[in-house]
Amino acid sequence: MKTTKTPAGQRTRAVIYCRISQDRTGAGLGVDRQRIDCEALAEHNGWDVVEVYVDNDVSAYSGKKRKDYQRMLADLDNGAATIVVTWHTDRLHRSPTELEKYINLCERRGVATHTVQAGVIDLATPSGRMTARILGAVAKQESEHKGYRVARARMQKAMAGEWGGGIRPFGWGVPTDETKTVVDRKTGEEVEVPALDMNMAVPEEAAAIEQGHEMLLAGQSLKSWIRWLADKGFLTPRGNPIGHVEGRDMLLRPRNAGIAVYKGEEVGTGLWEPLVPVEKHRAVVAILMDPNRRTSPGSTPKWLGSLIYRCGIGTCTETTRVTKAGGSKRPGYRCPSNHGGARRADKVDEYVTDLIIERLSRPDASDLLLPGxxxxxxxxxxxxxxxxxxxxxxxxxxxxxxxxxxxxxxxxxxxxxxxxxxxxQQLARAATRDPLVSLVGVPDVRKAWKAMDLEQQRSVLRTLLEVTIRPARPGRMPDGSYFDYQAIEVRWKRGA
Missing domain, CATH: 1.10.287 (Helix Hairpins)
Incomplete structure (x- = not known):
């Protein structure tokens, strides 16, 4: 930016530097006010402003790179001007190291610094440099105190349930009668939008979070809840479909249980009404964070023992998958290492299912339940x-x-x-449901088993049995069939 020259003859070349560390509206109003004051000072002294450098929404204390500041230093080193005009010295520096580099440049190129608020800083003299260093030290102290105040304020907000900014979390944020000004990211214009009460739950989303907890505690998978969300038409707060990562993060959020978080650490109980009890939250977190319950990404298993039954060929301990590989007409459990043949999936599942139902139909089935x-x-x-x-x-x-x-x-x-x-862990145990509860003590175990969805059946299987598929004997078996049931090795995890 350049000003119009007056007929006063040769005029001193000056540059203006403006910076604001936090532009809350994005409108650049703070730097505009600095620029107006600096231009008035330059005009009063008869200087010719050859360039205005602006770093908006950038802190000098944080160490973050300031592009226009660096460009100004390069121009000064090339003799672009002999005067730097700024609103205050703390607009230029809040770091002693950065200040010393600036002093060296000004000494080398004969550059003087003039401020609207602090007057002239003559870096060519010892007293001027001392003044600059004192002002720099004061600015650094102010930044440190501001950082401490901001940290304390943010922690207090976290404890009170006030949102620290960003996209609202799923389940929270009811529009109020008040409005706030934001900048439209697409148009750059200021718009008025309803302010959100982040302590209030969005009823439909809160019910969805509770449903997710209930489904996982009942032995269903995260995928099943995500499918449920899609069927009900739920989207992320940004309006996108809810995927595996988003859904998992939603259920892991401590806020759901009324737990305040600051810098990623739980800091205590918040002052808002939780969506779910703490013990349920801990139990769901334990499920989602348990590496033994994670399945590989891909399609949802359609067979009882897929990725659960183990291969028993040699020392292999891989979990088997159901395929029709090798020209087989029927789906079979195969080891992913491609050694050994396949075992008919329907026969293996039928055999394992009969074992489970028979055991849970006995009078002592209640002995299998974990202590409540x-x-x-x-x-x-x-x-x-x-x-x-x-x-x-x-x-x-x-x-x-x-x-x-x-x-x-x-x-x-x-x-x-x-x-x-x-x-x-104890809190998680208080809400954890034993997958066997819905089968133990019912009049017809087989009917109750069939009423379960596949994910719940697989949860019961994981709880009760460890199944290993060994190599089958060739030929007809003693019972007249060609299926070797003795090659299906079973170890009971609870009560043989």
């Missing part, structure tokens, strides 16, 4: 969890104040986190 969570005091566990988290916070404060060493902080934190993990 009736002996767990959920309220006491939650209180213990809060106390451990408070201890972690206190340890961090003591270390920050220099009252304990790094070794003491690390050891104390490790112990507290191990205790917290134990409490979380």
């Amino acid at each position: 969570p009736g002996d767990l005091d959920v309220a006491a566990l939650q209180k213990e969890s809060e106390e451990i988290r408070r201890r972690l916070t206190d340890l961090a404060a003591l270390f920050g104040a220099g009252q304990i060493s790094m070794v003491q902080f690390t050891e104390g934190s490790d112990v507290a986190r191990a205790q917290l993990e134990g409490v979380n």
